[in-house]
Amino acid sequence: MVRAPCCEKMGLKKGPWTAEEDQILVSYINNFGHGNWRALPKLAGLLRCGKSCRLRWTNYLRPDIKRGNFSKEEEDTIISLHQSLGNRWSAIAAQLPGRTDNEIKNVWHTYLKKKIDNIVPGLKPKPKPKKNTKNVKCLETNAAEISAVNLSESPSRSCSTDLSSSSMITEWTDTAIEFPVIDESFWSEVMSVNGDEPSPELLSRSNGDESMDFWLRVFMEAGEFGELPEI
DNA sequence: AAAATATCCAACCGCGGTCTT
DNA sequence: GAAGACCGCGGTTGGATATTT
Numbered sequence: 001m002v003r004a005p006c007c008e009k010m011g012l013k014k015g016p017w018t019a020e021e022d023q024i025l026v027s028y029i030n031n032f033g034h035g036n037w038r039a040l041p042k043l044a045g046l047l048r049c050g051k052s053c054r055l056r057w058t059n060y061l062r063p064d065i066k067r068g069n070f071s072k073e074e075e076d077t078i079i080s081l082h083q084s085l086g087n088r089w090s091a092i093a094a095q096l097p098g099r100t101d102n103e104i105k106n107v108w109h110t111y112l113k114k115k116i117d118n119i120v121p122g123l124k125p126k127p128k129p130k131k132n133t134k135n136v137k138c139l140e141t142n143a144a145e146i147s148a149v150n151l152s153e154s155p156s157r158s159c160s161t162d163l164s165s166s167s168m169i170t171e172w173t174d175t176a177i178e179f180p181v182i183d184e185s186f187w188s189e190v191m192s193v194n195g196d197e198p199s200p201e202l203l204s205r206s207n208g209d210e211s212m213d214f215w216l217r218v219f220m221e222a223g224e225f226g227e228l229p230e231i
Numbered sequence: 232a233a234a235a236t237a238t239c240c241a242a243c244c245g246c247g248g249t250c251t252t
Numbered sequence: 253g254a255a256g257a258c259c260g261c262g263g264t265t266g267g268a269t270a271t272t273t
Contacts, residue, residue: 016241016267038258054259055242090261101261106240 013047017056021046025053026061059102066098070107078104079112 017025028044034057037050046053059065070078074096081092089101089108096104 014243036258050258051244051260052242058260059241087262102241105262110239 011047012041012049012052014052017060021048022056022061025056029057029061055102059100064098065100070099074099075107075112078108079115082108082112 013021024044024046028040032043034040034054037054040046040050041048041053044053048056077096078092081095085091087105089105093099093101093104
């Protein structure tokens with residue numbers, strides 16, 4: 001099926017919305033609703049495509065939008081839901097009233113993902129190129145290139161990851177890799193981020209065969225994310 | 232103080248799913 | 253059932269601003 005371009009008519013405005021446009025859009029939706037996004041801009045007298053209007057409304061102008069920083073509870077919820085749902089931002093947003101999928105996606109890429117990368121050093125982004133390369137690109141290129149992280153002292157047992165997919169860990173492989181070994185001392189160090197000694201029970205569980213999913217759950221349960229050093 | 236680099240986030244793009252004709 | 257239209261989603265971009273060199 002061939003789809004017509006969103007803004008096939010030339011002359012439709014793009015880019016940041018003005019206060020006046022916002023006012024027109026809000027006023028129109030308050031009065032008439034948004035039955036048909038495609039027709040809305042014409043009816044409201046906006047030189048925008050319907051898609052742009054919908055995005056502006058759902059991500060910014062909706063009256064129930066919650067602005068401001070994310071609370072620790074919200075961050076934990078996002079991390080937890082991302083573990084189970086993957087990049088299904090709209091599904092995650094549905095669990096966080098007042099937050100939009102776009103906002104959650106931004107927060108994930110700019111902040112929470114780094115927080116998790118900080119726990120698993122092998123997944124840290126590469127140093128950024130010197131010139132004009134966006135961070136997101138750097139992270140994603142890196143994610144694509146990093147195919148596995150060794151979670152054990154065994155030289156052959158490794159865990160394949162795909163950060164762009166809905167599951168962080170997709171399969172086990174027997175391929176030897178070069179990333180640092182995440183062994184008992186590593187987890188011992190990580191688990192001491194609060195200055196507390198890791199429990200023998202927790203240490204006994206870090207035998208190297210656990211997935212990142214497992215460890216992220218352990219951290220979530222322990223509330224460790226809130227205590228990690230800022231990046 | 233100026234230039235370079237990093238960060239944030241609003242907005243755009245393209246695809247897939249669903250609905251309508 | 254096929255074709256087209258529309259909507260929503262996830263990925264990506266680019267401008268504004270902050271920070272570093």
